Amino acid sequence: MSDIYAPSLLRRILTYTAWTVIAVVTYVAWNAIAAWSQKFFGFRNGDGNGSHYLFFSGSGSDLAYLSVFWGALVFYRKNNCHRALCWRLGHYDQLDPLTGITHKLCWRHHPAVKQRALKLHHIEAIHGRYLEHRRRRAS
Numbered sequence: 467m468s469d470i471y472a473p474s475l476l477r478r479i480l481t482y483t484a485w486t487v488i489a490v491v492t493y494v495a496w497n498a499i500a501a502w503s504q505k506f507f508g509f510r511n512g513d514g515n516g517s518h519y520l521f522f523s524g525s526g527s528d529l530a531y532l533s534v535f536w537g538a539l540v541f542y543r544k545n546n547c548h549r550a551l552c553w554r555l556g557h558y559d560q561l562d563p564l565t566g567i568t569h570k571l572c573w574r575h576h577p578a579v580k581q582r583a584l585k586l587h588h589i590e591a592i593h594g595r596y597l598e599h600r601r602r603r604a605s
């Protein structure tokens with residue numbers, strides 16, 4: 467077997483030295499990161515308090531704010547328009563008479579609503595239809 471593929475002594479020394487430097491730097495960096503994170507997140511014991519107490523009374527108490535985020539996300543998902551990829555809130559119900567499923571639709575996708583808000587002439591037309599209906603019931 468030929469030794470032309472065997473690394474030279476200098477190359478072996480440089481390789482071992484490089485791996486040693488990498489190991490030392492990793493060890494020092496890991497300890498520094500661990501010490502910083504223990505202090506930052508409140509894991510470090512001190513003043514007679516346990517690490518769990520320090521975490522939950524410190525940065526761990528901020529986990530409660532995640533519930534606000536998830537609550538807003540669930541509210542939006544529950545109330546947005548049921549048409550695919552529509553981001554608007556579904557203010558109008560559309561009943562499917564065959565399945566009995568009520569879909570929430572926005573003003574743009576509901577078949578009976580053609581504008582974002584009622585105008586005065588729409589309100590007057592609705593009131594006129596109501597008065598006509600009441601007049602027919604009375605007679």
Ligand SMILES: [Zn+2]
Pocket residue numbers: 547548549552553554571572573574575
């Ligand atoms: Zn929509």
